[in-house]
Amino acid sequence: MTDRIETLLQFAERRTPRYTSYPTAPHFHAGVGEQLYTQWLKRLNSQKSISLYVHIPYCRELCWYCGCNMRATRSDDPIAKYVEGLLQEIALLSARVTPDLHVSHLAFGGGTPTILSDGQFDQVMGALRSVFTFEDTAELAIEIDPRTFDAEKAKTLAKHGFNRASVGIQSFDPEVQKAINRIQSYDMTKRCFDHLREVGITKINGDLLYGLPYQTRGSAWSTAEAVVSLDPDRLAVFGYAHVPHMKSHQNLIPQESLPDAEARLRQEDAIGDVLINAGYQRIGIDHYAKPYDRLAVLAREGQLNRNFQGYTTDDAKTIIALGASSIGRTPEGYVQNHTHVRDWALSVSSGKLPIAKGVEFTPEDLMRADMIERIMCDLRVVPDRIAEAHSADCPDIEIEDLITAGIVKRDSGALVLDPDYRPLARLLAAAFDAYLGEGRAKHSVSV
Ligand code: SF4
Known part of the structure; x- marks a missing residue:
C-alpha cells in the first residue's frame, strides 16, 4: 500500500457534509417558511439573472443503489397529477416574483425527468416561459436515463430548447449492473448519445460511480475507457454511498458485495487515470471536463461555482426550485419544498408555496x-x-x-x-x- 493510500485511509472514515450548500441541509429549520420566502422573492433584483430547478421524482424502475428522492411507477396517473401540481406552483410563484426576471440556467432533475410526455413538457415549459424571460444564451439542462430514452424524446427536448444533457451511466460491468438492478448496455448508452447529438444537443455530461457491489478496479477502468469513446464534455465521478438505514431499498445490495475503502480509492484512481490520459481536466474533487469546456476554463481561473447540482458554471445567487423536495436559494437564504409529494401537492393545491424549511443567512x-x-x-x-x-x-x-x-x-x-x-x-x-x-x-x- 502506498503512503498516499495509507494516509487517505487514515482519514477516510471521518463523516463530513459534501458542501453543496452552506449552511448544509440538515441545519434548515421550519422557522423559514412561505411568508419569509415570499418577502425574499419580492425583493429579487430583476437586473440579476436567476436559475430555475424543476424536480421530477418519478422513474419507471428502482435502481437499488439510488439515493435520490424518487418513487417508481408503471402508471402515468401520478405523473399527470404531479404536472398539475407543478403548474399550480408556477402560478403561485408568478404572483410573488417581480416581473421580468431573467433566467440564465434551467435544470430538470429527478428521478427521470424525461418521463414527462411531449404534452406535459409543453405545459410546464409554456408556464415557465410565461412567468420568466429566458436569456438567449440560457443553458437548459436535463438528466437522462438511457434505458427509457429514444429519438422521439430527444426531439421533444430539442423542441423545448434543452441544450445540455446529463446521462446516467454508472458502470458497464454486467455483474455490477445486475447487483444494482440497472441493466444498461454500452450500445444503449451510445444510442442515447447519438439521439441527443442528432437533434443538436451536443453538450453532454456523463455520471459514473465507484464503490458499487462487485465493482473492481479493472471494471471501473474498462467502464471509463468505454465512456471516453462516447466523448462527453464533462464527467462526474461519485462514490456510491451505502446508507440502508436511510434508503431501505439499498438492503437489496448485500453488504459483503461492497468494495472496502482501499478498493474504492483504487477504483476512483483508475477512473481518474483513464480520464486524465484521455485529455480531461480534473475539476474540484470529483468532476472532469474537456479543457475547452467552460467548467474547465472557470476552474483554471479560480471562478468555479458549487451548488446543489455539484460543480457548475452557474453563478446565480438565486435558484427558484420547483417540485417536491427541491432546494432553492435567494441572496437571503435557502428554502426546501416538502419532501413527500403528498404534502407538496396539498400545499400547492391549497394556494400555499410548499416551503417546508430553510435557513436565513x-x-x-x-x-x-x-x-x-x-x-x-x-x-x-x-x-x-x-x-x-x-x-x-x-x-x-x-x-x-x-x-x-x-x-x-x-x-x-x-x-x-x-x-x-x-x-x-x-x-x-x-x-x-x-x-x-x-x-x-x-x-x-x-x-
Ligand atoms: S434512474 Fe436515477 S433516480 Fe431513478 S431509480 Fe435509478 S438512480 Fe434513482
Whole structure:
C-alpha cells in the first residue's frame, strides 16, 4: 500500500457534509417558511439573472443503489397529477416574483425527468416561459436515463430548447449492473448519445460511480475507457454511498458485495487515470471536463461555482426550485419544498408555496460559505482575504492534524490542499463549518 493510500485511509472514515450548500441541509429549520420566502422573492433584483430547478421524482424502475428522492411507477396517473401540481406552483410563484426576471440556467432533475410526455413538457415549459424571460444564451439542462430514452424524446427536448444533457451511466460491468438492478448496455448508452447529438444537443455530461457491489478496479477502468469513446464534455465521478438505514431499498445490495475503502480509492484512481490520459481536466474533487469546456476554463481561473447540482458554471445567487423536495436559494437564504409529494401537492393545491424549511443567512454564514466554496472548487483558500471582503474577523480553525499528515500546507496566507488528497477537501472545508457537530446530521464517509 502506498503512503498516499495509507494516509487517505487514515482519514477516510471521518463523516463530513459534501458542501453543496452552506449552511448544509440538515441545519434548515421550519422557522423559514412561505411568508419569509415570499418577502425574499419580492425583493429579487430583476437586473440579476436567476436559475430555475424543476424536480421530477418519478422513474419507471428502482435502481437499488439510488439515493435520490424518487418513487417508481408503471402508471402515468401520478405523473399527470404531479404536472398539475407543478403548474399550480408556477402560478403561485408568478404572483410573488417581480416581473421580468431573467433566467440564465434551467435544470430538470429527478428521478427521470424525461418521463414527462411531449404534452406535459409543453405545459410546464409554456408556464415557465410565461412567468420568466429566458436569456438567449440560457443553458437548459436535463438528466437522462438511457434505458427509457429514444429519438422521439430527444426531439421533444430539442423542441423545448434543452441544450445540455446529463446521462446516467454508472458502470458497464454486467455483474455490477445486475447487483444494482440497472441493466444498461454500452450500445444503449451510445444510442442515447447519438439521439441527443442528432437533434443538436451536443453538450453532454456523463455520471459514473465507484464503490458499487462487485465493482473492481479493472471494471471501473474498462467502464471509463468505454465512456471516453462516447466523448462527453464533462464527467462526474461519485462514490456510491451505502446508507440502508436511510434508503431501505439499498438492503437489496448485500453488504459483503461492497468494495472496502482501499478498493474504492483504487477504483476512483483508475477512473481518474483513464480520464486524465484521455485529455480531461480534473475539476474540484470529483468532476472532469474537456479543457475547452467552460467548467474547465472557470476552474483554471479560480471562478468555479458549487451548488446543489455539484460543480457548475452557474453563478446565480438565486435558484427558484420547483417540485417536491427541491432546494432553492435567494441572496437571503435557502428554502426546501416538502419532501413527500403528498404534502407538496396539498400545499400547492391549497394556494400555499410548499416551503417546508430553510435557513436565513447571517453575515458570518455568507463569509464561511465563500471560504468553503473556494476550498471545494479550488482546493485552496486565503481566509484572511475573504474575511476582509466580508469586513469580518477570520474564524479560528483547527487543522493541525491535516497539516501534520501533509494533506494541507500553509503558503503565505493561503491554505493549500495537496491535490493527491483531493478526496479529503471536505475535511478542510469542515474546519470552517460553524454548525458541524450540532444536531443529529448524518453524513457520508469522506472517501
Ligand atoms: S434512474 Fe436515477 S433516480 Fe431513478 S431509480 Fe435509478 S438512480 Fe434513482
